[in-house]
Amino acid sequence: MKTIEIKNLITGYHQKNKEIYKVGNYPSLTLNKGDFVTLIGRNGIGKSTLLKTLSGDIPPIEGEVKINGTPIHQLDNITRSKLISFVLPNVQINGRLTVEEVVMLGRYPYINWWGKTSDDDKLSVIRALESVQAMHLKNRDITTLSDGEKQKVMIARALAQDTPIIFLDESTAHLDLPNRVEVFQLLKIIARKSQKTILLSTHEIEMSLQVADYIWLLQKGKCTFGTPDLLVSKNTIREVFNSNYVGFDKESGVFKFCSIEKQFSFGIELDVSVKDYLGHQDVDIRILWLIKKFISEGCDESKDADVQIKLLYSTDNELLEWNVTYKNKTLIYQDHDNLNLYNQINKDFFS
Numbered sequence: 001m002k003t004i005e006i007k008n009l010i011t012g013y014h015q016k017n018k019e020i021y022k023v024g025n026y027p028s029l030t031l032n033k034g035d036f037v038t039l040i041g042r043n044g045i046g047k048s049t050l051l052k053t054l055s056g057d058i059p060p061i062e063g064e065v066k067i068n069g070t071p072i073h074q075l076d077n078i079t080r081s082k083l084i085s086f087v088l089p090n091v092q093i094n095g096r097l098t099v100e101e102v103v104m105l106g107r108y109p110y111i112n113w114w115g116k117t118s119d120d121d122k123l124s125v126i127r128a129l130e131s132v133q134a135m136h137l138k139n140r141d142i143t144t145l146s147d148g149e150k151q152k153v154m155i156a157r158a159l160a161q162d163t164p165i166i167f168l169d170e171s172t173a174h175l176d177l178p179n180r181v182e183v184f185q186l187l188k189i190i191a192r193k194s195q196k197t198i199l200l201s202t203h204e205i206e207m208s209l210q211v212a213d214y215i216w217l218l219q220k221g222k223c224t225f226g227t228p229d230l231l232v233s234k235n236t237i238r239e240v241f242n243s244n245y246v247g248f249d250k251e252s253g254v255f256k257f258c259s260i261e262k263q264f265s266f267g268i269e270l271d272v273s274v275k276d277y278l279g280h281q282d283v284d285i286r287i288l289w290l291i292k293k294f295i296s297e298g299c300d301e302s303k304d305a306d307v308q309i310k311l312l313y314s315t316d317n318e319l320l321e322w323n324v325t326y327k328n329k330t331l332i333y334q335d336h337d338n339l340n341l342y343n344q345i346n347k348d349f350f351s
């Protein structure tokens, strides 16, 4: 069932000189109940502007946004706040409020004229804090929390608001990796179980591709909409995010770092004698990460490479050794913790 419908929407700002600054043009987009959708795109492309327009915080320049079939501008503030909660980035809360009091602010659309909170309100606050695993912060002064803890509390406030639609603007930006994954998964579970519509703007592309149901990918003036598999297979992710220094690898779903300063081509292989090696290192993994390092330095991996590198195990001295050949010169580097193979090859062969 459609919860949000966009028709011929142009987002943007009315400027002081009365001119209009148009940001995005979105002919037709919809969001359904139970969808967890991420909104991605380069800096300044219009993600926050679109979220602010969808939540009714700023008016569209042209076109229409409908929430549950009603044009958003026809909804009064209280009705709107019962339908949409919006988690903003970097919200500063003034005053010495506890975490519990901040989450209780999410209940304001339901609190009566005299401002008295009910048992239901208190229960919603507890449930919301529990779902973001922040109950231990309940009595803390909000100003004393870390950025990541504060972000979780702001998500709890949106959950306490108990709306069918939740917008989040870069809400995982301050979180460490386990917490970012946890919040992504949590939002997806909430979307599924509670049949909410969740739209999260984020720079977490790899995570979006793995976790989101759909992606809204903003490009100059337009939005490409689709499931992650479709956007990857059509090369849309590459088109938008590839640069001189980074390239999206559609098989692994990760971004590989590269350099515009081209260096030598190389090939790294394991020599068979490494089978004798019974050490604790996973040498295949080491080679994989060395390949990433060489590519990030501007080297190309190739079968007919300029520089041939072999990792072998020397049974004479019981050490791993890197055997490097360029033109007619071969050097052997014994492996040790501080050996930076790329720097060493560069110094010994190319400087």
Ligand SMILES: Nc1ncnc2c1ncn2[C@@H]1O[C@H](COP(=O)(O)OP(=O)(O)OP(=O)(O)O)[C@@H](O)[C@H]1O
Residues within 6 Å of the ligand: 013, 021, 023, 041, 042, 043, 044, 045, 046, 047, 048, 049, 050
């Ligand atoms: N209040 C404003 N008045 C005029 N222009 C604005 C206003 N807020 C944002 N803009 C401009 O609108 C464009 C889109 O900004 P927006 O913040 O929506 O991008 P974004 O995709 O969220 O960027 P980021 O990833 O960097 O957060 C930018 O060119 C920005 O400078």
